[in-house]
Amino acid sequence: MTETAASRGRVVRQRLLQAARELVPERGWTAVSTRTVADRAGVAPGLVHYHFASLQALLAEAAVGALGEMVDGVGALLQQARTPVELVDAIAAEVDRYTGTDPASLLAVETYLAATRDPDLRERLTGVLDDFRGQVGAWLRERGVPDPDATAAVLAAVIDGVLLHRALTPLPAAGVAGVLHRIVEGGDSR
Amino acid sequence: MTETAASRGRVVRQRLLQAARELVPERGWTAVSTRTVADRAGVAPGLVHYHFASLQALLAEAAVGALGEMVDGVGALLQQARTPVELVDAIAAEVDRYTGTDPASLLAVETYLAATRDPDLRERLTGVLDDFRGQVGAWLRERGVPDPDATAAVLAAVIDGVLLHRALTPLPAAGVAGVLHRIVEGGDSR
DNA sequence: CTATCGTTTGGACGAGTGCCCAAGGCGATC
């Protein structure tokens, strides 16, 4: 069997995915080319179409993977927070770690936009977002926050909106957290 | 004087700007080319670089103009609303008119991302956003809403975040409005 | 040793890119 060849192939695949995660934020989704991504990964250009059906497929897989990991990160916050106010503070602190111009934030927004032009990507991304809303919504419901699902949806929207705006002009986390406290008022633990 | 020639030139310029407003949402900022924008405007390709220093300059001017008009639209809502809750409802209703995949929404987000790669555009866009925050913040302050500036900033972020998420999966305006009511609680008119 | 397998190479293909510019058009001014 081509044991080593196959494993080396898997490594190359991962490096291409990682390169895509870096380049989409840097240049913009539609400005990433097969040659730049191969160059960043340190492999020959032809390998892109050996490991992936198309450049779009590579970008989509890289983006969905990255966003899934981000949602998992927020999911971890749900485990630790005890009250809705604590959760909001934890989210605000987490979001504050991003400047808005960091790769993760930009990749998320680039992916949203790309999804409006790619039905397959859109469907997969919808799954990720609905998953997030579902997790947070259920958590809020258990703690008596009114309109838990709508609150979770707005919370998710605030996160991305804050990232988007922070890329342009400062938006202190402290102020955001204070305002968001009011959003979860009505729970049994404020 | 070249009265008619100059005026025809101004018309061509406007058509190019309008074409850019349409194409950026359709194809993505970095995927709009001189030829596609000229074709959509119904003019010869060479005219792009006659009326604008570069393709980037055309896109930037088109985008800043469009976003400025949107901010003006929300500014009009400030004139009509009497209480913070009324304002939130008006904003939610206004936002509900956008599906998230409409040209205006996508143009806004595309412009944010482009601004992270173009310092000039970034500066101009920051001006538009700060203008919005300032208007809403002052309005909220007069009506006794706590933390008026932070509230205005979060409100602005929510608008863009909701547009972004609505592009993927439904987000009913009624639920959003209800949650946002809590954000402006504490005013003298709830 | 040869055959076979998945992986890799590097270049070919036609199409599209931003920007530029000589040449022409056309109304206003003299």
Added chain:
DNA sequence: GATCGCCTTGGGCACTCGTCCAAACGATAG
């Protein structure tokens, strides 16, 4: 009618683009 000025045309330049593929590679299996 001649001249001037702005606007317009359409093609040229030197690239880059996504995709494909014949040929080579290295390692295992017979």
